[in-house]
Amino acid sequence: MPRSGVTVERLALAAAELADANGLAEVTVSAVARLVGVRPASVYSHLASADVLLDQVTLRALVELADRLAEQLSGRSGRDALIAFAEVHREYANSHPGRWQALQRRLGPEAAAGSAGPRIARSARAIMRDYGLTPDDETHAVRLLGSAVSGFIALEGGGSFDHSTPPASDSWVLVLNAVDSALRNWPTDSADRA
Amino acid sequence: MPRSGVTVERLALAAAELADANGLAEVTVSAVARLVGVRPASVYSHLASADVLLDQVTLRALVELADRLAEQLSGRSGRDALIAFAEVHREYANSHPGRWQALQRRLGPEAAAGSAGPRIARSARAIMRDYGLTPDDETHAVRLLGSAVSGFIALEGGGSFDHSTPPASDSWVLVLNAVDSALRNWPTDSADRA
């Protein structure tokens, strides 16, 4: 059935590369069509809308991130695993800025459910097993780690650290140590949590 | 000279309200012109471009945030100040989602320098004085706090916490406690920081 071989796969890949090269805002149906060598209208034979095109970038990024996490976390535990988790995120954001931007998009419920997002969440939760927390505290801990990591990456990428003196990477190390330390000394007494 | 009373001020306010009501993506020159009762072309008598219009929203948000911080931080210190800093951010993000989105935009160097951003940075740094850190460590601490707060708010607003059981607000308390605890037990020995 195909005539020139344009597939959703190729469109999504072109969109992801365009995003990394020029920023997510430049990912348009027109630009992707140009890149693939097809008229904009033809793209709609494969994708319902421009929004779905961006969703494809997000979904790809989720899979890539989940894969890298699975690879780097295998065989690591505790603090090593925590640091690997964070490094994978930061490295991915720096080497694929457009895809990282796409990860900040909100997916619809159906798309989110079928995505690699839950796989990432499971990776994060697995790290917490070594810290000996209750199930609820594991959730809190995942949220703490996620907040610190994604917040740091967002601020660093936004240039917030560019005009103060210690290099951002120094702070990165300290932030991760602080999170690890918080998990090792997690408050068990309810009075400590007030 | 004015004929119907459109000013940069009114345009910026309309843009900010549109952002909070419909999201930052709906803030266009056309929409703001409609809201103010003027043709799109007339907006360009007051603002150079659509980008500058969005900058106005960002600048307004920075001022509002800096004002709220100054108000809530006065008279507080240590842990109280840290929690107030975080609460002001979270409350602002929840009550003004479009303005909060605008805060994630990157301003040009000239606009950034003249903004209320440095005022916010000074507020954050002032909190750290009570923790007895070196100047460099104060910077690291500001970055830790900023990462945790902005990361948590981003994930919460993005719905990342919607499908796990403990309420996000519970995690919020624990995250802030973890940051406070990290600052109180800040590593002074260089060996602890490896």
Added chain:
DNA sequence: GTTATAACCTACATGCCGTAGGTCGATAGG
């Protein structure tokens, strides 16, 4: 070969940004 399907096309409606150039009201100086 004939036929169905789907990939691709042209053409177009709509909506945004931004520019060019004209109109008209408010104000200042004579």
Added chain:
DNA sequence: CCTATCGACCTACGGCATGTAGGTTATAAC
């Protein structure tokens, strides 16, 4: 009071993006 100026506002337009309608053609199945 009268006029010149300035700038706020306008209409008209070009460019580019999204998305739809409807036609054409390559491929695959029979």
